[in-house]
Amino acid sequence: MEKLLEVKNMHVSFDTYGGEVKAVRGVNFDVNKGETLAIVGESGSGKSVTTKALMQLIPQPPGRIKEGEILFEGRDLAKMNEKQMQKIRGKEISMIFQDPMTSLNPTMKVGNQIMEGLIKHQKMSKAQARKRVSELLELVGIPDAENRINQYPHQFSGGMRQRVVVAIALACNPKLLIADEPTTALDVTIQAQILELMKDIQKKTDSATIFITHDLGVVANVADRVAVMYAGKIVEIGTVDDIFYNPQHPYTWGLLGSMPSLDSEDEELYAIPGSPPDLLNPPKGDAFAARNEYAMKIDFEQEPPMFKVSDTHYAATWLLHENAPKIEPPEAVKKRMEGNANGSSSSEGERI
């Protein structure tokens, strides 16, 4: 497997009036050609900041990349100037931003917004670009593209705007696509179409994707590998099977346990207790310790290193230390680990 991107010990901070917010605190990961890496984790854990930093899109000030290397095909993006980055952005690496409402210009017709990149990066003529825009809109499932391109964003529903943003990102066949919650505003059938479309394009162009999402069902569908973030760090990383069928970090257990399954009854949903740590003063030791019912004394004192579970699977929890007690994940998580594809499969027969 050929490495497309290597991120080494990246730190990103924001200087605010309250002090230094340490949003990303030393992350390491690779992305191979042709693969999809999903990043999951709590709100505020640094998923968007990590990926924006890769493209040098952190507003500066207050933000800055304090430390680290970002090797893209061997070139260190962290050392590039704005002019060099502009050649890379939107062409070699493109990004679907988390909030489709703010990434579209409300005063500009939708068609013109998509054409912009095509004319700039692909050197297309206006007529060529116009034709390509219609194709792209059809591709992302917006019918009646001919008329739709003359409308403004507010005349589109939430999900349609999101699809426009996807079309813009795909327009230039990037080598690396960073997709930050690209399907959250979509219903599941259109979501499935978009995911299939993204996979299709990926296969044809051998491009790689970093996919950020809260939806663990989507992760199971798209990811080859998964990184789990908590408080500015990657706390567990592995293949999609490692993470779903053999999760090791208690935070990962909490995430997997919080989702209702289709056969959940009326009981209260499990929610991870407590609130996320303050990144102005990240706690000593394991940042998850205060919310972790399995925390040991050492969790409050020393930060755990990444323990190797297998060649593909690493997790930062003291529970993996050879002297730690053997602990079983909670019941709800064990059920998921068995690959329960839950209650819905029983009605499959009648359904189709």
Next chain:
Amino acid sequence: MSQEKLVEIKNLKQHFKTGRHSVVKAVDGLNFNIYKGETFGLVGESGCGKSTTGRTIIRLYDATDGEVIFDGENVHGKKSREQLKKFNREMQMIFQDPYASLNPRMKVADIIAEGMDIHGLEKDAKGRESRVHELLETVGLNKEHANRYPHEFSGGQRQRIGIARALAVDPSFIIADEPISALDVSIQAQVVNLLKKLQEEKNLTYLFIAHDLSMVKYISDRIGVMYFGKMVELADADELYKHPIHPYTQSLLSAIPLPDPDYERTRERFTYDPNNHDTSEEPEFREVRPGHYVLCTTKEFEQYQREHGTGK
């Protein structure tokens, strides 16, 4: 959940003019009731008119046609100031985007109290303050949060502020338009647990719009499925998941991504083709199984009854 109707939606239409000769029929003849104390889930294709339905019910838009009856009174049409005030108090909306829906220049206390001020619910500053503190506590925040600004909160906390604001005027009906889509799963669980608890304590009625079908099933008593401005199926939550009848509903359920990689690798999705319907007559909303309605023609009705009916 009672059998007493709180909201009746009758032949509701909302058409937008988008050009000299083009009209988008965002909502096109909806009929359904929401009972006191229930959670009615609304799902459907992106762009099918869910948000427009919510916004029209709460009068953010004037209806093109049809009626919304709330507690026996028509919401649309000419209203006295008194009546308007009453509707505005009784019906509240929680918006999808906790980032965009809170004014960044206002303190949390003022955001929450805005509605109370408009309706003159608290006469003096002290009463206002203690009510704000009480609301913050209800939604799992604390009184220290009252003097902060929205940007100092996480997504989940902001959504709770939005809920506190909606609760401030003591509504009986809340429209929640994708209230949890932007939140991570653990915080989604917190917010859903909170909505359920409040419903029990205050006998609230919800119209819950969402895409996450496992969450919708979990929170809803009944679910309506929309397609292109029309309701195509309506049933109890369990019934709908066990016996989906309309082919669009079947395709929707077959596309739910599950957190199980092996299942996802072999999933077979069923795609809906609207051209496969019988076109011999205009479809109507008919009861195929007890309490389970499907939009269909006479011919389709007979077919659905053969395949799914219980014969009552």
